[in-house]
Amino acid sequence: MRRFLPDVMLLAAAAIFPYSVARIFLDTPIERTMGTAFKIFFFHVPMGWLCMLMALVCGIAAGIELRRRSTTASAVALAAAEIGFVCGLGVLLTGPIWGNATWGKPWTGDARQMSTALLWLILAAYLLIRHYGPENSRRLAAALAIFGAVDVPIIYYAVKLWKTTHPTTEVVGSLPPALWASLWPGLGALVLCTLGLMGIRIRQLLIAEELDDAWVRLADRRG
Amino acid sequence: MEALSAEPAAAAQAPDNTPDEYAPVAGRSLAEVEQVRQLESIAAQKAARDYQHIIWAYGILWALFAAYGIFLWRRSARLRADMSDLRRELGGREGR
Numbered sequence: 001m002r003r004f005l006p007d008v009m010l011l012a013a014a015a016i017f018p019y020s021v022a023r024i025f026l027d028t029p030i031e032r033t034m035g036t037a038f039k040i041f042f043f044h045v046p047m048g049w050l051c052m053l054m055a056l057v058c059g060i061a062a063g064i065e066l067r068r069r070s071t072t073a074s075a076v077a078l079a080a081a082e083i084g085f086v087c088g089l090g091v092l093l094t095g096p097i098w099g100n101a102t103w104g105k106p107w108t109g110d111a112r113q114m115s116t117a118l119l120w121l122i123l124a125a126y127l128l129i130r131h132y133g134p135e136n137s138r139r140l141a142a143a144l145a146i147f148g149a150v151d152v153p154i155i156y157y158a159v160k161l162w163k164t165t166h167p168t169t170e171v172v173g174s175l176p177p178a179l180w181a182s183l184w185p186g187l188g189a190l191v192l193c194t195l196g197l198m199g200i201r202i203r204q205l206l207i208a209e210e211l212d213d214a215w216v217r218l219a220d221r222r223g
Numbered sequence: 224m225e226a227l228s229a230e231p232a233a234a235a236q237a238p239d240n241t242p243d244e245y246a247p248v249a250g251r252s253l254a255e256v257e258q259v260r261q262l263e264s265i266a267a268q269k270a271a272r273d274y275q276h277i278i279w280a281y282g283i284l285w286a287l288f289a290a291y292g293i294f295l296w297r298r299s300a301r302l303r304a305d306m307s308d309l310r311r312e313l314g315g316r317e318g319r
Contacts, residue, residue, distance in 0.1 A: 021281075035270025040280040047284070086291045093287075094280040101276040197291060204298050211305050218312060 006199030013193035020185035028182040037101035040094055045172065046187040047090045048116070050194050052152045054084030055119055058126070059149020062142035074138070075205035077145055079198045081126050084148075087194065088120035099165075108165040111158035115151060122148040 024042045031038035061077035064070055095113065096106030107113065122144060129141040159168050175183070248256055 030271055033270075035267075036273040037270070037276045039277055043281070043284050082291070086287050090284050090287050093283045097276050097280045097283075101273055193288065197288075197295065200295055200299075204295065204302060207302055207306075211302065211309060214309055218309070 006196040006203070009192045009196030009199065013189045013196060016185055016189040016192065020182075020189050023182045023185055028179065034102045037098055040098040040101075042183055042186045043190065044091060044094045044098060046183070046190045047087045047094070049187075050190060051084050051087035051091055051116070051119070052155060054080045054087060054194070054198075055123065055145075055148045055152050058084060058123070058145045059147075059152075062145035066139060066142045071206065071209055072202075075202045075209070077142070078127075078130055078205060079201035081123050081130070081145065081148075082201060083194050083198050085120065085123045085127060088116065088123060091116060092120055103165060110164035110166060111162040112155060112164050112166040115155040115158050119148055119151045119155060122151060 020042075024039050028039065028042075030036055058077045058080035061073045061080060064073040065077055095116075099108065100106040126141050126144045126148065129137050129144065133141065156169065158164060159166050251259075
């Protein structure tokens, strides 16, 4: 059952996505000032949350990897970084589209945008080191992942600490129940989708590690 | 008794013009007011039918996930090929 859990999650996400989109476009009223562009919110914000969550998971797993030299922690860190990178790219691309529609400017350079862009760059650097760096560069990559995790609270509190074009964190909490009812399915589908993809990627990385070991053992026996 | 004494005080603080009362527009001609209304109407219609931004945003999100899905699928194919190579090597070795 555990083996099929990621596939079950992806199937559940595929089932919820059409309902979520139908709810957002057919049942959710158009916002008065932002108009139709407000509907970007229903995936932009959950993607931002998931990007931050994945950066935290990556940082924690990288810390465990540094301390215990665990292969599983290493795989979790890399998978989380990849998903965080994808979600971060989604946030950084949909944000300016929404900003262009509502603020009249795609990029205002406010603290939340800058700290999110910084997190995305850290994740990109982490992935580059993990994929193309030499074997002993894993410690450097892990340290970078921990820096990424430190950036997460900065992103969250950026709207409270500095004057930003983004609204404060209380706005999402104060949404009317009708909007929450449209936000939940999208969030659920995205969470299931990302966890399913992450599960598949972790399994791939562990299998790849075992295959590498098997090839090395085979070469040793031959040598 | 307290409520009775509070009433006149509240009435004294109320503004002269309540929102329901007629208040003429000052400093703008009728043509200007009409022009502003037309512009506001155009902006409202544009905001209500702004499908271009939505299509781009949702298209990008799904394209990203699809691209990552393809990346995982290709990785799986490569792993399967690697595993069958290893099996072949082991089978050949055992056969020798």
